[in-house]
Amino acid sequence: MSKSFYITTTLPYVNSDPHMGHAMEFIRADVIARSKKLQNFEVFFNTGTDEHGQKLFNEAKKAGKNVKEFVDEYAERFEGLIKLLQMTPDVHFIRTTDKHHEKSAQHFWELCDKNGFIYKKAYKIKYCVGCELEKTDSELINNRCILHPNIEIEMIDEENYFFKFSAFQKQLLDLYKSNPDFVIPDFRMNEIKMFVERGLEDFSISRLKSKMSWGIPVPGDPDHVIYVWFDALVNYISTLGWPEDKENFEKFWNNGTPVQYCGKDNLRMQSAMWQAMLLAAGLSHSHQIVINGFLTGEGGIKMSKSLDNTVNPYNVVEKYGAEALRYYVCGEVSMFEDSPISMDLIHQSYNAKLANGLGNLVSRIMKMAEDNLDKPIEIIEREDMSEYFNLLNNFEIGKAVQMIWQEISAMDLYIQNNQPFKVVKTDKEQGQKMISDLVVRLYSVARMLNPILPETAEKIKILIKKNKTPEVPLFLRKE
């Protein structure tokens, strides 16, 4: 029986174009998914789009569009990232407007309801007529909207369904205690632990259909639709075919150590709300939540259009290629802290590591091989890669990248110190031995690169199999 592994990104909310944060999350999850496959796991890799809720409802209306058409357009752009970023093509792409997902979410609701964790109560919301929006306390100063301080905040009473989040405090704390690696990195684990320790409040999980119709109908109550978070989180299991497909669910959710990759803004939803929801439905919790930091502009300044320091994935791929972007978010960006990104930084890393480092090394070794070896070397893939894969298994993608580039440097240094290109002129046999040893090492580099830069890894393997130097450099240096 082969081992199974499940990994998912969060589903981007489709109220704007894909940005660098999405790209980073998609790429990193892809790296882990690919690396598990290489370790012979049967992998289920999920991503998709979150398409319900007030915001989309409002924005579609503002754009004068039918909501479905509005979200269709965006969903297509996000689905386009799969190809753009060279993600593994068998990734599952779920949309929360998919019929099956909607039914699945309703079933999930019914389970929570049946188990006694959903109830109805009057819900007071603070509403700013100026914004035409519901406001939270943190958005108010002196009980007035920050944007419209001259208008009184209206209190609106409405009946909503509530989820008994408060009932799960102890179970969540137990979960965290018995699974110290449940949330990665540890400081995020502490954060969520402290949040839960402070006490949990039940939250509203429905909206009045008369006010906001863009949602999944609440089972048995046509006047309400399911609050977008409650619906969206269920995608992590609906994508597996839950509840009908018991076999898949068993294989990937119960036995696939489900991992959820997300940004730091998602900590609470992924590691507390969703876990409580699963418990309420009588299902098993996720295995691990991995929390990325945010990408910022240079100098740690928040990216913004007005500062003109935004970077978008399309431009980067167009100018440097998908692999340069994959390299950057894996090797140059901190795994868990906020990190800067800019075209300039990408440019520097491209030249230093891809052109001067990897690309140049491939050229110099394969030139020696082509000129001096009579035939391609025989490769036996049996060296131990466990040290490398262990890094990836712990989501230390950056350290894994570092390990590869250390080997690249070591090979450059070896060539410099031992000069096989000279040796081969005086002692052919010895020179050929040195060169073929280098080719073997290069092949190992390609194997390690496989999950990070899949296309380049494949190119290198082909060059080695044909014993050819690349016709065009792998990564042409850019000025």
Add this chain to the structure above:
RNA sequence: GCCGGCGUAGUUCAAUGGUAGAACGGGGGACUCAUAAGCCUCAAAAAAUGGUUCAAUUCCAUUCGUCGGCACCA
């Protein structure tokens, strides 16, 4: 305000109770298999004050700075 993290070369990061390491970037040099790449080499750092200690960048305290969390933002 409360809680937590951080403050090390130009930049991004590392290690350490006893001469502070790396990568990128910058200066210089010898070579040539290679993408004017690679290699060698040089310059370059511990926010401030006080304490513990034979000895502190490392432990403690305070100050300053900075970042994050403090619930419906999908």
